[in-house]
Amino acid sequence: WSPQPPKESDNFQAKxxxxxxxxxxxxxxxxxxxxxxKRMMKARVTQxxxxxxxxxxxxxxxxPKSIVYxxxxxxxKILVGESQNGLNxxxxxxxxxxxxxxxx
Numbered sequence: 001w002s003p004q005p006p007k008e009s010d011n012f013q014a015k016x017x018x019x020x021x022x023x024x025x026x027x028x029x030x031x032x033x034x035x036x037x038k039r040m041m042k043a044r045v046t047q048x049x050x051x052x053x054x055x056x057x058x059x060x061x062x063x064p065k066s067i068v069y070x071x072x073x074x075x076x077k078i079l080v081g082e083s084q085n086g087l088n089x090x091x092x093x094x095x096x097x098x099x100x101x102x103x104x
Contacts, residue, residue, distance in 0.1 A: 066083040075095040
């Protein structure tokens with residue numbers, strides 16, 4: 001008595017489950033790679049900010065096409081806006097020392 005060959009539906013189910021498993025692994029790898037890349041970029045920006053005279057303190061998107069940057073250059077904070085029209089100076093904030101805080 002010889003064993004019966006696997007049914008067509010059993011073979012399809014096995015291949016389909018294998019495909020889903022591989023797809024899940026690929027999606028998981030992409031999520032992990034994205035997280036690692038974001039972490040590396042954040043560490044790089046932090047490292048550059050520590051050694052540079054020009055420091056990017058914060059960015060804030062206002063709309064899909066406009067962003068505001070807070071930059072520090074030699075203890076002066078500068079607010080710059082970027083839009084489709086280019087880069088625009090918005091304001092500057094001199095450094096506030098502790099003595100100025102207590103005297104006001």
